[in-house]
Amino acid sequence: MDVKSTKASLVLADSAPINKSRLGIHSSLLPCSQAGPTFSNNILAISSKKPGKFDDVRSNGWLDAMRSSSPPRENILKNFTSVEVASHDGDIAYRAWMIKYPSALNSFRQIMECAKNRTIVVFLDYDGTLSPIVDDPDRAFMSADMRFAVKRVAKYFPTAIISGRSRDKVYELVRLKELYYAGSHGMDIMFPAEEMASGDRSICTKSTDHQGKEVNLFQPASEFLPMINEVFRTLVEITKNIKGAKVENHKFCVSVHYRNVDENSWPIVAQLVYDVLKEYPRLRITHGRKVLEVRPVIDWDKGKAVEFLLESLGFSTNQDVLPIYIGDDRTDEDAFKVLQSGNRGYGILVSAVPKETNAFFSLRDPSEVKEFLESLVEKRMKRIVIGLEGKLPPQKPLNSNYVDSTSEERRPELLEGKLPPQKPLNSNYVDSTSEERRPELYVE
Ligand SMILES: [Mg+2]
Numbered sequence: 006m007d008v009k010s011t012k013a014s015l016v017l018a019d020s021a022p023i024n025k026s027r028l029g030i031h032s033s034l035l036p037c038s039q040a041g042p043t044f045s046n047n048i049l050a051i052s053s054k055k056p057g058k059f060d061d062v063r064s065n066g067w068l069d070a071m072r073s074s075s076p077p078r079e080n081i082l083k084n085f086t087s088v089e090v091a092s093h094d095g096d097i098a099y100r101a102w103m104i105k106y107p108s109a110l111n112s113f114r115q116i117m118e119c120a121k122n123r124t125i126v127v128f129l130d131y132d133g134t135l136s137p138i139v140d141d142p143d144r145a146f147m148s149a150d151m152r153f154a155v156k157r158v159a160k161y162f163p164t165a166i167i168s169g170r171s172r173d174k175v176y177e178l179v180r181l182k183e184l185y186y187a188g189s190h191g192m193d194i195m196f197p198a199e200e201m202a203s204g205d206r207s208i209c210t211k212s213t214d215h216q217g218k219e220v221n222l223f224q225p226a227s228e229f230l231p232m233i234n235e236v237f238r239t240l241v242e243i244t245k246n247i248k249g250a251k252v253e254n255h256k257f258c259v260s261v262h263y264r265n266v267d268e269n270s271w272p273i274v275a276q277l278v279y280d281v282l283k284e285y286p287r288l289r290i291t292h293g294r295k296v297l298e299v300r301p302v303i304d305w306d307k308g309k310a311v312e313f314l315l316e317s318l319g320f321s322t323n324q325d326v327l328p329i330y331i332g333d334d335r336t337d338e339d340a341f342k343v344l345q346s347g348n349r350g351y352g353i354l355v356s357a358v359p360k361e362t363n364a365f366f367s368l369r370d371p372s373e374v375k376e377f378l379e380s381l382v383e384k385r386m387k388r389i390v391i392g393l394e395g396k397l398p399p400q401k402p403l404n405s406n407y408v409d410s411t412s413e414e415r416r417p418e419l420l421e422g423k424l425p426p427q428k429p430l431n432s433n434y435v436d437s438t439s440e441e442r443r444p445e446l447y448v449e
Contacts, residue, residue, distance in 0.1 A: 061276060061279050061280075062272060062275035062276050062279050063272075065279075067275045067279065067290070067292075067297075068271065068272060068275055070292040071263065071271050071275060071292065071295070071297070072268075072271075074292050074293065074294050074295050074296075095358075098359055099357070099358065099359060099369075101359075102359035102360075102367075103367060106354060106362065106364060106365070106366060106367040107366055107367065108366065108367055108368065108369075108373075109351075109353045109366035109367065109368050109373075109377050110368065110373060110376060110377055110380070112366055113377070113380055113384075116329075116351065116366075117384055119327060119351075120327045122325060123325045123326055123327040124162070124163070124320070124325060124326050124327070125162045125326075125327050125328075125329060125381065126162065126163045126164075126165075126315065126318075126320055126326055126327070126328045126329070126350075127158055127159075127162050127163070127164040127165070127328075127329050127331075127378075127381070128164075128165050128166075128167055128311055128314075128328060128329065128330040128331070128332075128340065129155070129164065129165070129166050129167070129330075129331050129332070129374075130166075130167060130168060130307075130331065130332030130333060130334060130337050130355075131145075131147075131166055131168040131170065131175050131178065131179070132145050132168065132169070132170070132294075132333075132334070133294065133332075133333035133334060133355060133371070134331055134332050134333050134355050134371060134374055135147045135151055135155065135166075135179070135371060135374065136151070136178070136371065137370075137371055138294060140264055140265055141251075142251065142253060142260075142262060145178070146178065147178065147179065147371075148375075150375060151371065151374075151375050152179070152180070152181065154375045154378040154379050154382070155179070155181060155184070155378060156181050156183060157378075157379075157382045158378045158381055158382055159181060159183035159184050160183065160382075161381075161382055161385045162381065162385075163185070163318060163320070164183070164184050164185070165184060165185035165186070165187060165314055166179060166184055166185070166186050166187065167187040167190075167191055167307050167310050167311070167330075167332075167340065168187070168188055168190075169188075169189070169190045169255060169258065169260070169293065169298065169334070169336060170188055170189075170253075170255050171188045171189060171193070171254070171255040171256040172186050172187065172188030172189065172193045172194075172195060172256070173188070173256075174188070174255070175188055176215065182214075182215070182216060185314060185318075187307075187310045187314070188255065188256060188257075189226070189255050189256050189257035189258050190257075190258060190298075190300065190305075190306060190307055190310075190336055191305060191306060191307045191308075191309060191310025191311075191313075192224060192225055192226045192256075192257040192258070192300075192301070192303075192305055192310075193222070193223075193224050193256055193257055194222070194223040194224075194310060194313060194314065195212070195214065195220050195221070195222050195223075196220060196221055196314065196317060196318065197214075197218060197219070197220055197221075198211065198219040198220055198221050199219075200317075200318055201221055201317050201318075202317065202318055202319025203316055203317065203319055203321070203322075204313070204316045204317045206221075208223060208225075209221035209222060209223050210222045210223075210224070221317075223313060223317075224257070225303060225305050226257040226301045226303055226305065227257075229257060229287070229288075229301040229303075230256070230257070232285065232287070232288065232301075233254070233256070233257060233258065233259060233288075233299075233301070234254070236259055236281065236282075236285060236288065236299060237252065237254040237259045239281055240252045240259060240261055240277075240278065240281060240299070243277050243281065244261065244274065244277060247266060247270055247273060247274060247277075248265075248266065248267070248270075249263070249264070249265030249266040249267065249270075250262065250263060250265075250266050250274055251265070257300075257301065258298055258299060258300045258301070259298070259299040260293070260296045260297070260298055260299075261274065261278055261296065261297040261298075261299070262295065262296045263295055263296070263297070264294075264295035264296070274297070275297070278290065278297050278299070282299065286302075287301060287302050288300065288301060288302065289301075289302050291335070291336065292335065293334055293335060293336065294333075294334060298336075306336065306339035306340075307332075307336055307337060307339045307340040308339035308340045308341075308342055308343035309339070309343075310340075311328065311330060311340045311343050311344070312343055315328060326350075327350050327351070328344055328349060328350035328351075329350055329351045329353065330344055330350070330351070330352050330353065331353045331355060331368065331374055331377070332352075332353075332354070332355065333354065333355035333356060337352075337354070338362065338363050338364075340352065341354070341362060341363035341364045341365075342363045344365075345363050345364075345365065351364075351365045351366060352364035352365050352366075353365070353366045353367065353368055353377070354366075354367050354368075355367070355368050355369070355370065355371070355373075355374060356369070357369050357370055
């Protein structure tokens, strides 16, 4: 296979057409075939429709987006190589894609070089990143090993979870008090009040966390709360007879899962949601992995949440900061873009199939995410030991086995200043002040 000549076709594009709906133009600007049906009438009308009559959701690209949101692996290869290929060629396609988006494990030494004398700030998505994607979203549990890895990372690096779920739900799943939490795609951010280093304090409200500690809440979509609750109740009602459909309330957004719905019924789900949203021009739809996400039309996303947290915690103006964001979903692309712009940090896409992305590196699945997080801690511990003892003989960098010596040759832009700017290498490698502040680091 000629890798270069087929590279573009190997990439999983966001295959649904980019149209007004998918760009967040609210439904009031889309063509409407009828005005304001009552929900009960609407259910009857939808139920009697035959396939082929779901013109709204076909013309606005929803069905295409739904079908492409989580396609089977073999279909991806067929669609993006222009020829039908055997399933084992998937590895070839993936390796070709990794030329553009190298494994963060294989590139670990390079990432650490860039992180020298900087504070790494870690941002993590939850579903599909820390937990596997499962049929029942209520059972998307992270493993004990993953929880331990995240806990250790949070001990050594400022760490935040940014999820589409409600903040309370993701806390319930993660159960680590060491983290910062942002739910509802970043529309519900909580962090300790005393850690707000900069930014406009008046935009936050005071509250208490699960331990009764004073926290700041930032909820830019708070005015939408009654509307979201109303839409949630309506969507639950109108989808109750669709086998496998599941509607979740994430506080400032609502998810309609169709992963377990027969594909023949997907147009019904789409049309029902579409008809409800016609009544709410201030809400919009985005497409996740076999889920329709109903969200307020506000200029806020996971990328904005990353910027907000960096600024609030005092990192945004600090050149000695390297943010790393790990996520698997389309909504994570907003965060990748923020880090990509100005070479501020690294986005890492979690994907087992080739996809177009604004990330810089890739990891295949949550198990590789865990390995990467463990490597961060291991490297950090190594620095501490060397810094404390000062007597160790020179050693090969940890994770040297991860280094893909050819990756830099394949990606000449890595050598041309596209990486986030690095501090001079003659600076002290060890952050001695953090050790003074954190005596517990001596123990391990
Ligand atoms: Mg995800």
